[in-house]
Amino acid sequence: MRKGKEKCEILKAIRTYVADKYGVEYTPSECNHKGECQGTCPKCDGELADLQEKLEAKGITDISEDAKLREMVRNYLSKTKVEDYSLLVPDDDSERTQGMPMPLQGDLAIEDGPVPDDPIEGNMDFFPIEKRKLFLECNIAGAAFYNIDDIWDELQDGSKLVLVREKYNVHDENAVAVAIAGDEGSEYEDVEPTLGYIPRKVNKSLAALLDMGWQDVFETEISGLRKDAPYSDRIHISIFIKNKDVEEEPEKDDFRLRMMVVTEEDKWKHMADELWQKGYTYFRWGGFPPWERDLPNKGDKVVFLYYDGEQYFMYLMKTIAIGEQTMPFLEDIEDLHRVDDCTGYVLTNVVGPVIMEDCELYLPKELLKGKYQPDERISQSLTNKLMDIFVSHQYSSLNDL
Numbered sequence: 001m002r003k004g005k006e007k008c009e010i011l012k013a014i015r016t017y018v019a020d021k022y023g024v025e026y027t028p029s030e031c032n033h034k035g036e037c038q039g040t041c042p043k044c045d046g047e048l049a050d051l052q053e054k055l056e057a058k059g060i061t062d063i064s065e066d067a068k069l070r071e072m073v074r075n076y077l078s079k080t081k082v083e084d085y086s087l088l089v090p091d092d093d094s095e096r097t098q099g100m101p102m103p104l105q106g107d108l109a110i111e112d113g114p115v116p117d118d119p120i121e122g123n124m125d126f127f128p129i130e131k132r133k134l135f136l137e138c139n140i141a142g143a144a145f146y147n148i149d150d151i152w153d154e155l156q157d158g159s160k161l162v163l164v165r166e167k168y169n170v171h172d173e174n175a176v177a178v179a180i181a182g183d184e185g186s187e188y189e190d191v192e193p194t195l196g197y198i199p200r201k202v203n204k205s206l207a208a209l210l211d212m213g214w215q216d217v218f219e220t221e222i223s224g225l226r227k228d229a230p231y232s233d234r235i236h237i238s239i240f241i242k243n244k245d246v247e248e249e250p251e252k253d254d255f256r257l258r259m260m261v262v263t264e265e266d267k268w269k270h271m272a273d274e275l276w277q278k279g280y281t282y283f284r285w286g287g288f289p290p291w292e293r294d295l296p297n298k299g300d301k302v303v304f305l306y307y308d309g310e311q312y313f314m315y316l317m318k319t320i321a322i323g324e325q326t327m328p329f330l331e332d333i334e335d336l337h338r339v340d341d342c343t344g345y346v347l348t349n350v351v352g353p354v355i356m357e358d359c360e361l362y363l364p365k366e367l368l369k370g371k372y373q374p375d376e377r378i379s380q381s382l383t384n385k386l387m388d389i390f391v392s393h394q395y396s397s398l399n400d401l
Contacts, residue, residue, distance in 0.1 A: 011044060014072050015051055018063065024054045052208070062213030074244065132219060132240040136206065140178050140196035144231035148195060151180070152227065161195070161220040161237060165210040172200055174207035178220070178237065195235060206239070217242050257316075257383045258296055258374035259303045261367065268306040268313065275349050280320065280329060285373035286342035293375045295343075298322055302347060302374045303386055305363075312361050315352035316390045319345060351390040361389070 012028050019026030029043060055061070063069060148155075160181040169175035176198040198206060209217075224236035262268045274281040285295050296302055296319045304315045321329060326344040327336055336344060367378075377383075 008044065010072070010075060011048075014069070015047060017069065017072065018055070019051060021066070022055060022058065022060055022063070024051060024058070026051055026054075052212075061211060070244065130243055132242045134238060135218070135241045136198075136202060136239040137223060138199055138202055138237065138239075139233055140235040140237060141199045141232060142196040143234055146194050146196055148231070148234065154180075155222060155225055155235070157222055157225065159222045161222065163198075163206070163210065163215070163218060163220055163239070164194075165207060165215075167211070172197075172203070174200070174203045176203050176207050176210065217244070254377065255383070256377040256380055257301055257303050257386060258376070259305060259367070259371070259378050260374045261370045262304065262306045263368075263370035265306070265308070271304065272315075272353065275315070280346050280348045281317075282326065282329060283345045283347070283373070284335075284338070284340065284342040285345055285375070286340075287373075287375075293373075294377070295373065295375050296322075296345065298325070301350065303378075304352075307363075307368050310358055312354075312356045312358070312363070314354045314356070314386075314389075316350045316354075316386075317347040317352075318350050320348050321346040351394050354389060354393045356389070361385075 008031060015026060016028060018024070026047070028047065031041075031043075055063075162179050162181045164177040164179055166175040166177055167173075177194050178196055178198065179194045197203070219240045219242055221238055221240075222235060223238040226234050226236075262271070271281050285293075287293055298319055298321070300319045302317050302319065304317060306313045322345055323343050324336070326346045327333065329346045330336060330344070363382075378386075
């Protein structure tokens with residue numbers, strides 16, 4: 001019972017701290033519960049719901065950057081199983097008996113395992129630090145409405161996903177959509193198709209945490225694929241909570257190529273003429289907000305590609321000037337100071353043009369839809385494939401001299 005009471009006191013201290021810091025009226029009620037205590041109860045849930053409503057009424061929806069609050073939450077998590085984390089957020093639909101939350105039935109699966117009441121003494125170096133813990137495992141609902149058959153071959157166990165909170169969804173106020181993450185493992189990184197939604201019966205606690213700004217603590221990935229099952233049972237996912245105490249590994253140098261797909265023949269010919277006449281070509285890329293655009297740095301290589309339905313035409317170019325550095329290359333200096341949230345880029349040809357038949361190079365159809373700027377990198381596998389093509393072309397050109 002002492003363990004449950006300790007959890008209860010930590011949760012009460014968290015609510016009191018939040019109320020005091022943000023100027024919200026809150027008076028914790030005295031607990032008169034007798035018998036076994038699990039650390040929370042409908043009364044505690046009601047206090048949290050009331051506190052959250054008062055915060056939202058003041059326009060406060062994100063308190064995740066509060067360092068002291070993070071430490072208090074970690075303290076709570078260290079004394080409870082990961083499945084109890086959902087008790088930080090009230091869930092009116094869950095049934096409780098004798099103060100204990102009943103397990104949800106159906107699609108939700110939770111890891112089991114004993115949790116010691118007393119800390120283990122001695123040398124703790126033997127036990128590895130967990131980088132993450134399972135928060136929720138469920139199916140994806142509504143997949144029948146999103147044409148998942150068209151992208152089924154791109155899905156695999158372990159594929160990274162993103163959670164997209166839809167606060168204004170008219171069908172479900174707690175709606176959380178699930179989409180394919182446009183990460184480095186994707187063959188066409190600019191596309192993030194929706195797969196469906198977190199089932200309504202298990203999305204309330206997750207939605208509340210996302211609303212309060214805790215998106216960065218979650219990692220989501222595919223945990224099961226069943227092609228012949230009903231749509232509601234085809235894709236299963238796992239959502240993990242990341243351990244904030246584990247330092248992230250430093251980022252490695254990223255040598256993946258960027259790609260600019262040109263879909264209009266006139267624009268392609270104009271660019272090719274510029275390269276032939278001047279030895280370089282000029283573009284304006286950018287947009288707002290600029291920090292969400294991962295555009296080339298000086299020295300970065302970019303693949304320019306045009307597909308006419310039968311052949312691929314490609315150049316491998318290098319970025320040689322950005323912003324003010326482009327001035328010597330401009331015919332009209334006023335172009336440098338145009339107000340359009342964009343920056344000038346000058347690129348010169350490294351290898352090309354390379355012409356390949358449709359049967360010699362397969363590229364995903366989504367990749368060929370076109371991009372007006374190279375603000376994302378292609379996958380490492382596609383980078384390796386294209387570099388092999390460019391290197392081979394370069395050597396064959398030298399042998400022809």
